[in-house]
Amino acid sequence: MSKALSENALTRLTDIVGPSGIVSGDATRRYLDDPRGKHHGQTGLVVKPEYTEQVAQIVTACGELGLGIVPFGAGSGGVAGHMSLDDRPVVTLSLERMAAIRQVDARSNVIVVEAGAILADVQRAAEAVGRKVGLRLASEESCTIGGNLATNAGGVNVLRYGSARDQCLGIEAVMPDGSVLSDIATVRKNNTGYDLRHLMSGSEGTLGIITAAALTLFPSTEKGLTALCAVPSPDAALDLLHALTAQFGTVVTAFELLSRLGLSLALKHIPDLPDPMEEKHDWYVLLQVDSAAAICELIEQWLGEAFETGLIQDAVLASSQKQADALWKLREAAYEYNRLEGAFVTSDTAVPLSGIGTFIDEVAAGIARVDPALRANFYGHVGDGNIHVNIFPPEGTASNRQDPGQQALARRLSDLINEVSVTLGGTISAEHGIGRSRIADHERFADPTKRRIQQAIKQAVDPRGVMNPGALFRD
Ligand SMILES: Cc1cc2nc3c(=O)[nH]c(=O)nc-3n(C[C@H](O)[C@H](O)[C@H](O)COP(=O)(O)OP(=O)(O)OC[C@H]3O[C@@H](n4cnc5c(N)ncnc54)[C@H](O)[C@@H]3O)c2cc1C
Known part of the structure; x- marks a missing residue:
């Protein structure tokens, strides 16, 4: 207490x-x-x-x-x-009472909002003027712009629009001494020394309180194409992405990997979700393209050809928004169905794209060596290398977080996942941050010089340790 x-x-x-x-x-x-x-x-x-x-x-x-x-x-x-x-x-x-949309400037493609504004409300404010916000997260009906920036949130659209930091043009924040940083510039180019908006993004509340931010807006596209494609392997998923972008450029907004286990857990735990394909496949990609109608039609045709050449094994294209929503639910409900199935290990790892297949193979083999009855769901933002691993107890066994045996097993499996990721040149935290629960991993895997500089920045900005004590660093 x-x-x-x-x-x-x-x-x-x-x-x-x-x-x-x-x-x-x-x-x-x-x-x-x-x-x-x-x-x-x-x-x-x-x-x-x-x-x-x-x-x-x-x-x-x-x-x-x-x-x-x-x-x-x-x-x-x-x-x-x-x-x-x-x-x-x-x-x-x-910040819940600080949720105002301060300014929407469609002509400059900028929106200025208070930090407590809910992401979905900001998306709606942008849509009202024919623009869109690049950030899209399954938690968007609750998470706030301040939280998004403080964690440098990623989500499903990083491939096209970058993470929260990339979309932030300016920041207003209260610093640990009570002074107000008014760096709410709405211009795209601003080389005036150290970039404090980028420093505050991803600082997890340890350097100050973000009170408002200016975000880039993007054109609201004419049409969306949502398709679920079955692919033989995670590497084949990447082949599909590269072939698609080679043909059409950077039109892909989201490119998400799902495993058969993940899909079956969605069908088991989320009511009223139909199995989208007659045949079962090991791997799927959920693909979103937001572009002109003519481009979307060309991509539809191209997916037909990709099926003929074996690049994809099967595909379902959403023909209505309702169908598109149902396909997206298979992915966006992952947090929920993993939890309901009793995930006792969760990871937020990212590896270079070329290492995705190896990462999944090595982690799966490592888990099987520990206990072949454990089940692992690999899924996530494969287009940017961010693969989440969730591990469940053997079928029919309940998860018990209080059990010291399970805690030790979880530690061992987390270490395994992190080690494989870091060995492949990846990271232990792609988008959720360090908070308090990943400090030990950060201490173990981060470059010591990087950590030393991070601690020196914290000490310089917040010498009394007022801001979020115990987060990011032990103290
Ligand atoms: C279903 C689900 C799906 C998710 N999907 C994704 C995903 O795809 N990608 C992703 O990156 N994350 C995802 N998340 C994680 C989460 O939604 C994000 O981290 C989000 O950015 C957190 O926002 P929040 O407002 O809830 O912040 P909080 O959880 O309240 O806070 C997060 C951190 O930011 C700090 N903070 C919050 N507000 C401020 C502020 N104004 N100033 C300074 N510090 C602040 C807090 O102290 C804390 O350290 C998901 C979560 C859920 C539940």
Whole structure:
């Protein structure tokens, strides 16, 4: 349990945000869960400021009171970045009341939003002016722009639009000393020294609180093509991607790998999802192209030829938005069906594209050596090398996270996955970040000089350790 706040601290923070901006007691629970149910956090109090100046006042007060601050977007992060796991005195700062769309400038292709704005709301605001936001995540109806930037979120459209950092033109943030960084530039080129918007992106709340951001908008395309293609192997999936881009250029928005196990878990756990193909295949690619109608038609024809030449073994093309949504559900519900099946190991690894086949083969072989009855679901953003591995207990065996035997097994299997990834030139964390749950892996696998510089930056920007203590670094 986090240390209870002193009366003095409570009074001071209440004076800043008013009683409606304070959450305490049992009502703080929703800020302390994680989406996989692995962790439960602690906090002394949740504060909900309404504007940037209030955030600055809270940060100043917490610095003076010796309280840590844990920024909170929607808590969908999955690596315990948004919750303190020990008993140090902290305040959770939720951006939920700072969700305004400040400016939509379609002509400049820029949108400026407050950090608590929900990604799907920002997407809708862009669509209203005939534009789109590049970020697309299965959690988009809850996750916030502040959380997306703080974690440098990836998602399914990285292939076409890059990750959150790539789409950020400017940032407003409250720094650990209470000053406001107003770097909300909306221009595309801005070479004026160290790029602080890029430093804040991916900083996981350890360098300051993002209060607003300017994001790039993209043209809203005329048509979308959604297809599920069966392919003989993950390497064949890549062959398909390269053949497609060689023919049509960078039109592919998303290119997601699914295994037969993943698809069957979707059908088992998600109600009303039909099996999209009559025959069963080992591997599938979910392909999304957003382009002009004429290009989409050409790609449809090309997929027919790819079937004739054996590049793909089967394909289902969505003929309505409803069908496209059902195909996407097979992929987007992965978080949910993996959890329901009892995944006790999850990874966020990425390897260079050329190493994807080897990564999957070596990890699968390593798991089988440990216990051939374990089941592994390999899936993810294969177009950018980001393969998630989820491991389940043998069929008919329940997962028990409290079991020390299972915990030791999970550690061993995570090490195996990370070692294969790093040996192939990959990373242990492609898009979710380090938070509190991947610190040991970060310490073990990160380049020591990189870590030393990261720690020096933290020390320089936040010498009192106010911001998200215990995240990214042990302390
Ligand atoms: C179903 C599902 C699918 C997902 N799919 C993807 C995916 O494809 N790609 C991907 O990258 N992630 C994915 N995620 C993870 C998650 O949605 C992202 O990490 C998201 O960016 C987190 O946003 P949030 O608002 O929930 O942030 P939170 O979880 O609340 O916080 C995440 C981190 O950011 C910090 N933070 C939050 N807001 C701020 C702020 N304003 N200023 C400074 N720091 C802040 C927190 O302290 C914490 O360290 C998925 C999660 C779920 C549940």
